Amino acid sequence: xxxxxxxxxxxxxxxxxxxxxxxxxxxxxxxxxxxxxxxxxxxxxxxxxxxxxxxxxxxxxxxxxxxxxxxxxxxxxxxxxxxxxxxxxxxxxxxxxxxxxxxxxxxxxxxxxxxxxxxxxxxxxxxxxxxxxxxxxxxxxxxxxxxxxxxxxxxxxxxxxxxxxxxxxxxxxxxxxxxxxxxxxxxxxxxxxxxxxxxxxxxxxxxxxxxxxxxxxxxxxxxxxxxxxxxxxxxxxxxxxxxxxxxxxxxxxxxxxxxxxxxxxxxxxxxxxxxxxxxxxxxxxxxxxxxxxxxxxxxxxxxxxxxxx
Ligand SMILES: NC(=O)c1ccc[n+]([C@@H]2O[C@H](COP(=O)([O-])OP(=O)(O)OC[C@H]3O[C@@H](n4cnc5c(N)ncnc54)[C@H](OP(=O)(O)O)[C@@H]3O)[C@@H](O)[C@H]2O)c1
Numbered sequence: 413x414x415x416x417x418x419x420x421x422x423x424x425x426x427x428x429x430x431x432x433x434x435x436x437x438x439x440x441x442x443x444x445x446x447x448x449x450x451x452x453x454x455x456x457x458x459x460x461x462x463x464x465x466x467x468x469x470x471x472x473x474x475x476x477x478x479x480x481x482x483x484x485x486x487x488x489x490x491x492x493x494x495x496x497x498x499x500x501x502x503x504x505x506x507x508x509x510x511x512x513x514x515x516x517x518x519x520x521x522x523x524x525x526x527x528x529x530x531x532x533x534x535x536x537x538x539x540x541x542x543x544x545x546x547x548x549x550x551x552x553x554x555x556x557x558x559x560x561x562x563x564x565x566x567x568x569x570x571x572x573x574x575x576x577x578x579x580x581x582x583x584x585x586x587x588x589x590x591x592x593x594x595x596x597x598x599x600x601x602x603x604x605x606x607x608x609x610x611x612x613x614x615x616x617x618x619x620x621x622x623x624x625x626x627x628x629x630x631x632x633x634x635x636x637x638x639x640x641x642x643x644x645x646x647x648x649x650x651x652x653x654x655x656x657x658x659x660x661x662x663x664x665x666x667x668x669x670x671x672x673x674x675x676x677x678x679x680x681x682x683x684x685x686x687x688x689x690x691x692x693x694x695x696x697x698x699x700x701x702x703x704x705x706x707x708x709x710x711x712x713x714x715x716x717x718x719x720x721x
Contacts, residue, residue, distance in 0.1 A: 414720075415511035416700045418471045421461050424701035424708075427473065427510075435508075435515035437485035442518045444497060448534035449509045449697070450476025451716040452567060456704045464504040473700075474509030475500045478524055478533035479720075488518045496530075497521040498679075500537035500670055510700055512720055522675030525682035528689070535689035535715035536571070540678045542668040543572035546622055546644040548579065549674075550666050555580030557619035560611075560636060562629055564600060565591040567715045568646065570690050572622050573600050578686045584618070586611050591713055598688065612636055620644070626651030630663075637661045690714025696721065 415432040437443040455473050458464055478498040481491045491497065501507045501516030508514055524533045547553045559576045563569045564585025576583045577599035585595050589605040596603070604611045612632040619641050621633045626647035633643055634653055643663040645651045656663035681687035693716045695703050703716045 413512035414697065415472060415508060416474075416697060417508075417510075418459050418473055421459070423460070424456075424704040426459060427701045427704065429698055429700075432472075432511065434513050437483055437488075437515045439485055440487045440517055440519075441485040441515050442481050442488055442491050442497070442521065443483040443485075443513055443515045444477060444479045444521070445482045446477045446479040446509065446512055446514055446720045447530035448478050449474050449511075449718045449720060450478075450534040450536070450538065451700075451703045451707055451718060452476060452538045453707065454504075454538070456708050459704065472506055472508030472511065474511075474718075475503045475507045476534050476537045477501070477507075477509045477514055478530040479514075482513065484518070485515075490518050491521070496524040498524045498530075498533040498537055499672075499675060500541060500668070503538065503670055504667065510697060510718060517670075519672045520670040522672050522679055525679040527683045527685075531691060531694055531717045531719060532689050534717050535567075535691050536678060536682070536687075537675060538668060539567040539715065540571045540575070540687065540689075541671055541674050542568050542646065542666075543575045543622070544674045544678060545668055545671065546646070546666050547572060547576055547620065550644050550664070551620045551622075551642045553579050553581055553620055556582070558582045558584065558617060559620045559622065560615055560618045560633070561585045561600075561622045562611075562633070563587070563624040564595055564603070565713050566624060567712065568622075568624050570595070570598060570714050571687065573598050574687045575681070578681055581620075584615055594690070594713065598690075622646070623651070631655070634659050634661055634663070691717055693717070694719060
């Protein structure tokens with residue numbers, strides 16, 4: 413099968429297309445014929461220096477996939493060949509999503525939202541599960557609470573805005589001004605142009621902050637939280653501000669996990685028209701390096717997706 417692998421740690425140019433063995437589905441695994449593969453910051457962070465997976469065999473890159481079940485391994489009862497599924501299998505271990513086939517535990521997938529095509533569905537798993545697990549499960553976001561979503565136009569952010577809105581929250585986002593119209597259309601109640609305004613002065617009395625930026629943004633976010641408020645940090649454990657406890661707020665890092673139940677909740681929201689993935693750029697698998705170049709600029713509105721013919 414065709415697959416894009418990392419030939420060595422480095423820039424986008426180390427992404428190399430190879431002919432690899434088609435994986436076999438083991439016990440409780442399904443073999444998925446990949447139709448589209450989502451691209452995430454963790455993909456280029458891994459490519460640049462092994463953020464999550466170490467060097468051993470040639471690392472295969474990518475986690476988000478949407479496709480069709482080609483075969484099921486012994487013990488699988490939830491899917492049969494021909495079913496359309498989407499997921500983020502094996503994360504944070506190697507999955508090899510930039511390939512024609514992926515084999516992984518059946519319950520790392522869920523049925524693809526019926527209302528979405530494979531490109532739209534591949535835009536969802538990692539980013540939407542992150543937003544779901546951070547806001548709904550981690551922070552326990554309640555109806556009427558005020559949530560601040562940083563990088564609201566990004567892959568995680570634009571889905572977090574919609575998930576928070578669907579939970580009945582009041583949603584505030586940070587984004588450059590050109591993206592405000594789109595975010596209002598997705599349900600944001602209030603937007604801060606972070607280039608023109610200091611968000612920590614523009615926003616206050618927040619119950620939950622979802623921070624995909626880290627550093628100074630994470631530290632200043634403590635100022636906008638109510639006493640007892642919660643900050644969920646995404647970039648890394650080093651971006652959790654140490655002074656949270658002395659300010660009377662909670663701050664923690666979370667790492668997204670494969671989660672069939674969460675994918676089913678996300679699919680249900682999509683099929684009810686409450687969660688729309690925005691796809692910024694679609695490229696064929698062989699242009700994975702170009703996808704990384706675009707993504708690494710950090711200006712993506714929504715997601716980048718690779719199609720796998
Ligand atoms: N812990 C986990 O499990 C987990 C899971 C998913 C993602 N993450 C991490 O979370 C971060 C975000 O991921 P992502 O997929 O959402 O990234 P992304 O799609 O690449 O984010 C791009 C967006 O960031 C916005 N942005 C950049 N600087 C900004 C600023 N100072 N203020 C407000 N918006 C800003 C850009 O909007 P403008 O063009 O308007 O600037 C752009 O729309 C990454 O570090 C990723 O690795 C962690």
